[in-house]
Amino acid sequence: MLKALIFDVDGTLADTERDGHRVAFNRAFAAEGLPIVWDEALYGRLLAITGGKERLLHFFTHVRPDLRPPGDLAALVRHLHARKTDIYSDLLNTEGVPLRPGVRRLLAEARDRGLRLAVATTTTEKNLAPIWAALGPAARGWFHTVGAGDCVAAKKPAPDIYEYVLAGLGLPASDCLAFEDSENGLRAASAAGLRTIVTVTDYTRDQDFSAALLVVDHLGEPGRPLTRLSGVAFTGDLLDVDALTALGRLRALH
Numbered sequence: 001m002l003k004a005l006i007f008d009v010d011g012t013l014a015d016t017e018r019d020g021h022r023v024a025f026n027r028a029f030a031a032e033g034l035p036i037v038w039d040e041a042l043y044g045r046l047l048a049i050t051g052g053k054e055r056l057l058h059f060f061t062h063v064r065p066d067l068r069p070p071g072d073l074a075a076l077v078r079h080l081h082a083r084k085t086d087i088y089s090d091l092l093n094t095e096g097v098p099l100r101p102g103v104r105r106l107l108a109e110a111r112d113r114g115l116r117l118a119v120a121t122t123t124t125e126k127n128l129a130p131i132w133a134a135l136g137p138a139a140r141g142w143f144h145t146v147g148a149g150d151c152v153a154a155k156k157p158a159p160d161i162y163e164y165v166l167a168g169l170g171l172p173a174s175d176c177l178a179f180e181d182s183e184n185g186l187r188a189a190s191a192a193g194l195r196t197i198v199t200v201t202d203y204t205r206d207q208d209f210s211a212a213l214l215v216v217d218h219l220g221e222p223g224r225p226l227t228r229l230s231g232v233a234f235t236g237d238l239l240d241v242d243a244l245t246a247l248g249r250l251r252a253l254h
């Protein structure tokens, strides 16, 4: 019996990586006088590392150690990431939040139909404020449980954040569906026992989603039908609660 929907944030609720997080990282580098620019292609590769602090550490350690400033790297990473996080909030508050197709529609219907909502994200909790604001004045209250960033020790693809959220929901994985955009996220949700629907992004469309229940380009809107890319044979134009309830009765592809 489908009782809850668990959403990833970046790439799933909103398309925030290329023009949001990436731009914020670059503005933080510039603000700190560092000669570093993460272009779209490089950032797409760096997204293999989840977590902004972990991504920065990976960059300075394994990608461009020649650009690593002198001194305590862990302290530099914490400082840079805090600066980036402030810039990111300002950026989304001024540029707007690119909610993905069908997100607002599905969240509203799920609430009307009594499904619990939750968030399971690697991003820093402070980065959720613009998302709540974009969804509506009381949107944070729509979500029964929010798991974000450092509330767990191991980030995606580890299952920790999804296990944290399932515990918060007080539901078994079998009563829930997860929504993700990336292979790291799919691996995390699958490892927590969750059947997962993937809505791909430009950065993730070529990743391995063979463990997903269903892979689509987006959730669909009236007049803007989704395209099924792989997974179970779904023929609808959009994913609504009735469609998800039917999908929730299917076993994931493993």
Ligand code: XBP
Pocket: 008, 009, 010, 011, 017, 021, 049, 050, 051, 052, 053, 120, 121, 122, 123, 124, 127, 149, 156, 182, 185
């Ligand atoms: C995506 C991530 C995050 C963001 C950057 O999170 O991996 O690290 O790229 O945010 P998800 P931070 O897809 O799980 O929502 O810099 O705050 O980590």
Ligand code: MG
Pocket: 008, 009, 010, 011, 012, 180, 181, 182, 185
């Ligand atoms: Mg994501």
